[in-house]
Amino acid sequence: MSEHAEILVAGRGGEGDALVLSQPISFWGGVDAKTGRIADVRHPQHGQCIAGRVLFLPGTIGSSSASAVLLELVHNGHAPAALVLHEPDAILLLGLIVGREMAWQGPVAVRLDRNRFHEFDGRKVRITAEGAVGITA
DSSP states (O other), X not given: OEEEOEEEEOOBOEEEXXXXXXXXXXXXXXXXXXXXXXXXXXXXXTTOBOTTSEEEESOBOOOTTHHHHHHHXXXXXXXXXXXXXXXXXXXXXXXXXXXXXXXXXOBOEEXXXXXXXXXXXXXXXXXXXXXXXXEOO
16 A cells, blocks of 8 residues: 655655554653653553654644654654654644754654554554655565
8 A cells, every 4th residue: 555645844754663643642741852752641652652653643732842842852863753644733843844954854744634544553654755655564
């Protein structure tokens, strides 16, 4: 299966195990910026690591600090391999844009209908810099 998704923020393509979040998450306080682990003890995927994974976000819980957390993840090498969002989140995606302006290579972020996220759960997924989304294994 391969299809094209809308590119929200250009970046490097990536491949990794899909992590399909079952609930929205706050990056500020919800994700450890040093390790990429989900730190929110109330989140169903608490303890899982987003680093190097293709992260499917059904939504985010807002904080203007979300962009700073994502920026730090990019800078320290613990960012997701790619981000898949149901809807654009300008605050979160600002972290990728700022990273790019600082010449830090960040992951591509694309938009895909959340009703399709389950198709990728537990699979290895590749998303190219051009927005092609496919299951690799």
